[in-house]
Amino acid sequence: MTRDGTMMNLTHLLAQTFWLPKPASNLASDVDFGFYLIYWVSVFFFVVVVGAMVLFIIKYRRRSLDQETSTVTHNTPLEILWSGLPLLIVIGIFWVGFKGFLDYDRAPSNVTIIGVEAKKWGFTFSYPNGAKSDQLVVALNEPVRLDMTSVDVLHALYIPAFRTQRNLIPGRLTNIWFQPTKVSSEEGFPAFCTQYCGKDHSAMVTRVHVLDNKTLDPKTGKTAFAAKMEELANPFVKKDGDKRTYVAYKDVGQKIAMQAGCFGCHSVDGKAGTGPTWQGLYKKDHQFSYSNEAGYTLTKGDSDEKWDAYIRESILxxxxxxxxxxxxxxxPYESRFTGTPAREEELRAVMEYIRSLGPDYKPSELSDEEMDANKNPHHPQSMAAKAAAEKKD
Structure with missing residues (x-):
């Protein structure tokens, strides 16, 4: 058994309490050992000190009004003991914490780097294959480093099961690393923002999914982690075995809006929020308190082109x-939705979702054959498909 495994078993055998969730990363053993060391040292000395106080109160109580108190001034050996012993204990606790900090702060060279961007009130995780998600997906027993920043105010990412937490600071890059040691349940391990960041701080919660990356699924020939990464990399395609089907743009747009944290400020049920509700926003008369264009107006009777230009500009x-x-x-979401054709298509999907919440929305009538990704190289609602059709005409 490894040193970390022995320490973990000993720690949890002797010191299991309700304070911490079950550990699920390589960092947990050092953190738990230091935590429970302080915990049980505190419990021990609390019992000793309070027990001695009760004993002395009873044994050395004043028994008569004329009883004289002894005039002992000090006891040198006792004073050395009660000064030296705590010093040695504190030095030991410092060493445990310092060693754990070094392991906590030094990532190995073979880490997978995942970008994390925080904004009110959600996280966006960016993977090496270009995929993005609002919940973190990592492989079992493979080290991961999160390179993190914030686009608005101070946030923090805390994953209790991994015993790791760090602030996300606007204009700065911070990082943490860990190696998951347990596959998560279907709902994943909870993760929280632990720096107060405004009205919906308490709702800034996400999940961490740890998936196996060794065992191949006989149906797909891929591991659970590889299959999930492929799914995240192309949200416009849904796979069922060998069958590949395109997903409607409005459905993709809803998913991407959730990943981007849009629903932290914009409701879809008409309720007021930090920003305007998306329900009925499209083709509705609007009044503007500020516009970069003098005399700009937007009414339900304006053309689709003007409305699309407004929604696009309002997102970017x-x-x-x-x-x-x-x-x-x-x-601004300009960096999130521009720069590559894939990002532009994601923006068009979000715009389609917003249009779908309008009063007169008519969904595109697409046949099963058109939505068959095995037969068609381009999504029928994509710019590439439109360009191909125009070229054909």
Missing amino acids: RPGLKIVSPFANQMS
Whole structure:
């Protein structure tokens, strides 16, 4: 058995309490050992000190009014003991914590690097294959380093089962690393923001999914982790064995909006939020408290082209036009939805989802054959498909 395994078993055999969840990473053994060491040292000395106090109160109580108290001034050996012993204990605790800190802060060279971007009120995780998600997906027993930043205010990512936490700071890059040691349940391990970041701080919760990356699924020929990464890399395609089917843009848009944290400020049921509700937003008269274009108006009778241009601009550069009575609080999403054709298609999907919440939305009528990804190289709602059709005509 490894040193970490022995320490973990000994720690949890002697010191299991309700304070910490079950460990699920390589960092947990050092953190738990230090935590429970302090815990049980505190319990031991609490019992000794309070027990001695009770004993002395009873044994050395004043028994008569004329009883004289002894005039002992000090006891040198006792004073050395009660000063030296705590010093040695504190030095030991410092060493345990210092060694754990070094392991905690030094990632191995073979880590997989995942980008993390925090904004009010959610996280976006970016993977080496270009995939993005609002919940973290990692492989079992493979080291991972999270390179993290914030686009608005101070946030923090805390994963209790991994015993790891670090702040995400605007304009700075921070990182943490870990190696998952247990496959997660279907719902995943919980993760939280632990720095107060505004009105919906308590709702800034995500999940960490640890998937096996060794055992091949006989049906797909892929591991659970590889299959999930492929799914995240292309949200426009749904796989069922060998069958590949395109997903409607409005459904993809809903998923991407959730990943991007849009629902932290925008509701879809008409309720007021930090920003305007998306329900009925498309083709609705709007009043603006600020516009970069003098005399700009937007009404339900305006053309689809004008509405699409407004929604696109409001996602990429939201500060250019502010709907009354809301404040200019939204972070720009230009870096998230521009730069590559794939990002542009994701933006078009979000716009389609917003349109679908309007009063007169008519979904595209696409046949099963058109949505068959095995037969068609392009999604029928994509710009590539439209360009191919125009070229054919």
